[in-house]
Amino acid sequence: MGTSSAMLAAARASLGLRGRPNVITREYAGRHGSTFLTASWCDMSVTYWARHSGNTAAVLPGGDRAYTVWHAQDFKRKGHWHAGTRPEVLKAKPGDVVFFDWGNTDHIEAIDHIGVVEKNLGDGRLQTIEGNTSDACLRRVRSYTHIAGYGRPTYDASAPATPAQQEDDMDPNTIVKVPAYWADKARSKFSHPTYSAAFLWAGTLNEVRAYGARIEAKLAAQQVTIAELTKAVATLAANSASVDPDALVARIQDAINKVTVHLDVESEPTQ
Amino acid sequence: MTEPNEEARLVAEHVDQAPNMATEPDEAQVLESLGYVLNPVTGVYEGEPDGDE
Numbered sequence: 648m649g650t651s652s653a654m655l656a657a658a659r660a661s662l663g664l665r666g667r668p669n670v671i672t673r674e675y676a677g678r679h680g681s682t683f684l685t686a687s688w689c690d691m692s693v694t695y696w697a698r699h700s701g702n703t704a705a706v707l708p709g710g711d712r713a714y715t716v717w718h719a720q721d722f723k724r725k726g727h728w729h730a731g732t733r734p735e736v737l738k739a740k741p742g743d744v745v746f747f748d749w750g751n752t753d754h755i756e757a758i759d760h761i762g763v764v765e766k767n768l769g770d771g772r773l774q775t776i777e778g779n780t781s782d783a784c785l786r787r788v789r790s791y792t793h794i795a796g797y798g799r800p801t802y803d804a805s806a807p808a809t810p811a812q813q814e815d816d817m818d819p820n821t822i823v824k825v826p827a828y829w830a831d832k833a834r835s836k837f838s839h840p841t842y843s844a845a846f847l848w849a850g851t852l853n854e855v856r857a858y859g860a861r862i863e864a865k866l867a868a869q870q871v872t873i874a875e876l877t878k879a880v881a882t883l884a885a886n887s888a889s890v891d892p893d894a895l896v897a898r899i900q901d902a903i904n905k906v907t908v909h910l911d912v913e914s915e916p917t918q
Numbered sequence: 919m920t921e922p923n924e925e926a927r928l929v930a931e932h933v934d935q936a937p938n939m940a941t942e943p944d945e946a947q948v949l950e951s952l953g954y955v956l957n958p959v960t961g962v963y964e965g966e967p968d969g970d971e
Contacts, residue, residue: 659966662962665960682930683926683929686929687929687933713925713926714925716932717928759933759934772948784962785962787941788944788945788949789942
């Protein structure tokens, strides 16, 4: 089972994703039909982050969801639903799945939108990460007045370290790092080396998927940057005969080509 | 799993249809106070949250 930190790491990896179809709608459409390629993708985002962070069972108690009302009903059926009143919102935690009704009711049937809580601001408002807000994945601030309620996933609270904390210790050139705690957990959980190795591999896979999503988001942002730079170069060239736009673009491209990706395996299971 | 086509119809009719999505008026100031920095190119407030995760 995954953690709220892994869920948030997956959500952060999607920040900046914009437009549709995109990696999230494509993945959902791949399982449920091409209609979803250009559909509203807020809940497809939550589904994507859950599946890419080892949190499928915790965050998707009824399975994949694109329709927010069904998703909220899944939490309600499990007894993990909290209404969007101020006292309840004050108790929301990072990783909770928050549902919005722009008509300001707490009725599940009226839910319009969904996100993941990144921080509780303590004043009846939550700072969230949301997919398909202005057709992009962005951080938002939302008041309890617009919050219909939230679901509390059954995350694994026993994980001794979080991916976010792991990232703080990482070499800046390292994109993927296999956390040492997965090896310790694998050893303590299973005495048989085969099961221990399988557990470690599953955990590693989740980490790699989360960082893969992060790399995808960074590359998408990089494409936007390249387009903006190209536009800026054209403007500059139009106003100055001394600028060689081709040479400038070549230098930018050369800098981009120097970006490298490293795979750093910190530890392996031993018996 | 429920019928995907039914879900697609419900999503098209009911999800993310409101134009304003009720953003808080001081959203930018709040996000900046949390330590995030706006990337003007992507529109993303970037960085890691401080505090209680």
